[in-house]
Structure formats: C-alpha cells, structure tokens
Amino acid sequence: MELLIQRFLTALGIFVCLQFIVKCVGFSKYLFPSLWGVMPPSFFRTMGEWAVVTGAGDGIGKAYSIELANRGMNIVMISRTFAKMKKIAVEIEQTTGRKVIIIEADFTKTEIYKHIEENLKGLEIGILVNNVGMLPSPEPSRFLASPAIDENLIHCNVVSAVKMTRLVLTQMEQRRKGLILNISSACGTFPCPLYTIYSASKAFVSTFSKALQAEYKIKGIIIQAVTPYGVSTPMTKNQKTNIITKSSRDFVQESLNHVTHGNETFGCLAHAVLGSIMKQIPLSVIHSDRVQERFLKIIEKAMKKT
Structure with missing residues (x-):
C-alpha cells in the first residue's frame, strides 16, 4: 500500500512539474519573443499589399491601422465613423506614405457586405483584422438589466467576423x-457573468478562429484569435492605463509580435499572466451570487466617484 501511495505521489509530482514547464514555455513567448521568431516588419507585406481593418475609427482598430501602415501595408479602414477615419487616413498617408481606402459601414446592419465587397474588388488583401465589436452596456449588468440590443450586438460581434472572413478568405x-x-x-475564454451576451459572442469568435485555423493552416493561412483583458479604448471609457490596462498602441504593437505563436493569444505578457491566474479560480467562485453582487457594488461605487 505504501509503495502504491509513493508511486502515486511521484506521478502527481511529475505531472505538476510538467504543467509548470508548459506554463513557463508559454510565458517565454511573451518574455523572450525573439527566441520564438519575432516577425520583422517586412513579414506583413509578404502576406499581400492591403490590410483590411474593421472598427477602424477608434481604439484597437485605429491602432492596428496605424501600426500595419508603419509595417508597410496599405490600409482599408471600415467603420461607421467616416470623419474619424478620414482624420486617421490623412495621418497615415502623411507619416508613412501608404495608401488608405475608407469604407463607411455600420456593422449592426446586414445589408452592408455587398457594398464592402464591391469596394474591395481588385485589392490583394494580405491581412484582415476583424476588430469591430460592441458592448450592450459600458457597465457590467445582468442580462435583463442591460439594453435589449441583442440583435445589433450579434450582427456586430459575430456576423461581421463570419461575413468579412468569407469575403477575403477565397483569395x-x-x-x-x-x-x-x-x-x-x-x-470569451470563460462564461463571464454580468457580460453574458458579450462573453458568448466573443467565445464564438475564439472558437470560430481556432476551427478555421485547423482547416486552413495547410493552405499557408494564419488565423488567430486575440483575447485581451483591459485595453483603454472609447468602448471601455478610456480607462487609465496601468500594468494590466494597456493603451491601444502598446497592446497592438506587442500583439503583432505573436501572430505566428498559436491559434490564440492574449496579446501581451500582462494579460497572459492574468489569464493564467484566472484559470486557477474555480468557475463556481466566479459564478457565485456573492462575487457578482460584490463586483456590482464596486463598479457602482467607482461610477459615483467619476
């Protein structure tokens, strides 16, 4: 009996050590990206001449547009905010010399894709950034307490990724x-209460991405889900940046170093560490009424201060 227990504990110890090694290898992608082969700026241009970015008028989409132009790409910016895109386009053209095409489109609508397709004809599209997205409410809330904009959110967060991918994947x-x-x-990496429909829509995006990568990696196409925690954008009310909450520019610059490092990435080291910690917390804790109520009170208190 003692020998059996000893063998069990030895096997358990080896398993824990192997898990630790796997975690260390995972973090090394963020700590030492050069060891994993950081993509030079020229890599992105080898994909094709143009990069298409949805939700390009603000936040992460704006940052991807600027950074990909800095790395040699011509940019197609798509959003409903024409004036904002025009300003960004002028900045890109003046600072990088790259070409910019602006397409005005509201991704909560379903009739926009024919218009987008017509404007993309003849372009060699090497990169697609499906960035456009929306929250039902800036503050966390239970499903019935949030605005009833379910259809708009699904069109914007889910349908847009499917439709835009179908438009460019053939070429x-x-x-x-x-x-x-x-x-x-x-x-979207776990069922997140108080952000129920947003969490579900982003879970779809992650699963969609990973399944597509399994189908098309043999064709030389890289498809990756990017799953950040806090990024300061207008959608998150431009939160103050800190060790966890990144500026759009910093997050995008770091995340582009990891485009070949798997079918899903947190995008930066801080978010990878936080993600690893969150995985250790049982869902029963996150889903408990006490935790939800406490979280809502913290948010309510913070909102009163602003």
Whole structure:
C-alpha cells in the first residue's frame, strides 16, 4: 500500500512539474519573443499589399491601422465613423506614405457586405483584422438589466467576423498565404457573468478562429484569435492605463509580435499572466451570487466617484 501511495505521489509530482514547464514555455513567448521568431516588419507585406481593418475609427482598430501602415501595408479602414477615419487616413498617408481606402459601414446592419465587397474588388488583401465589436452596456449588468440590443450586438460581434472572413478568405486560399486576426476578448475564454451576451459572442469568435485555423493552416493561412483583458479604448471609457490596462498602441504593437505563436493569444505578457491566474479560480467562485453582487457594488461605487 505504501509503495502504491509513493508511486502515486511521484506521478502527481511529475505531472505538476510538467504543467509548470508548459506554463513557463508559454510565458517565454511573451518574455523572450525573439527566441520564438519575432516577425520583422517586412513579414506583413509578404502576406499581400492591403490590410483590411474593421472598427477602424477608434481604439484597437485605429491602432492596428496605424501600426500595419508603419509595417508597410496599405490600409482599408471600415467603420461607421467616416470623419474619424478620414482624420486617421490623412495621418497615415502623411507619416508613412501608404495608401488608405475608407469604407463607411455600420456593422449592426446586414445589408452592408455587398457594398464592402464591391469596394474591395481588385485589392490583394494580405491581412484582415476583424476588430469591430460592441458592448450592450459600458457597465457590467445582468442580462435583463442591460439594453435589449441583442440583435445589433450579434450582427456586430459575430456576423461581421463570419461575413468579412468569407469575403477575403477565397483569395487568400488561392494565393496560399494571408493573415486573419479576430479580436475576441478574455471574457470569451470563460462564461463571464454580468457580460453574458458579450462573453458568448466573443467565445464564438475564439472558437470560430481556432476551427478555421485547423482547416486552413495547410493552405499557408494564419488565423488567430486575440483575447485581451483591459485595453483603454472609447468602448471601455478610456480607462487609465496601468500594468494590466494597456493603451491601444502598446497592446497592438506587442500583439503583432505573436501572430505566428498559436491559434490564440492574449496579446501581451500582462494579460497572459492574468489569464493564467484566472484559470486557477474555480468557475463556481466566479459564478457565485456573492462575487457578482460584490463586483456590482464596486463598479457602482467607482461610477459615483467619476
């Protein structure tokens, strides 16, 4: 009996050590990206001439547009905020010399994709960033207490990723190269109460991305889900940046170093560490009424101070 227990504990110890080693290897992608092969700026241009970015008028989409232009790409910006995109386009053209095309489209609508397709004809699209997204409410809330904009949110967060991918994937498959970045959220990596429909929509984006990568990696196409925690954007009320909450620019610059490091990435070291910690917390704790009520009170208190 003692020998059996000893063997069990030895096996358990080996298993824990192996898990620790796997975690260390995972973190090394963020700590020492050069060891994993950081992509030079020229890598992105080898995918094709143009990068298409949805939700490009603000936040993460704006940052991807600027950073990909800095790395040699011509940019197609798509959003409903024409004036904002025009300002960003002028900045990109003046500072990088790259070309910019603006397409005005509201991703809560379903009739926009024919218009987008017509404007993309003839372009060699090497990169697609499915970034556009929305929250039902800036503050966390229970499902019935949040605005009833379910259909708009599903069109914006879910349908847009599917439709835009279908528009560009055919030519990527024909050229046997391309990069698709689907901006999900850490809220989609587990069932996140108080952000129920947003969490579910981002879980779809992550699953969609990983399944597509399994189908098309043999064709030379990279498809990756990007699942950040806190990024300061207008959607998150431009929160103050700190060790966890990154500026859009800093997050995008770091996340582009990891486009070949798997079918899903947190995008930066701080978010990878936080994600690892969150995985150790049982869902029963996160889903408990006490934790939810406490979280709502903290948010309510913070809102009163602002």
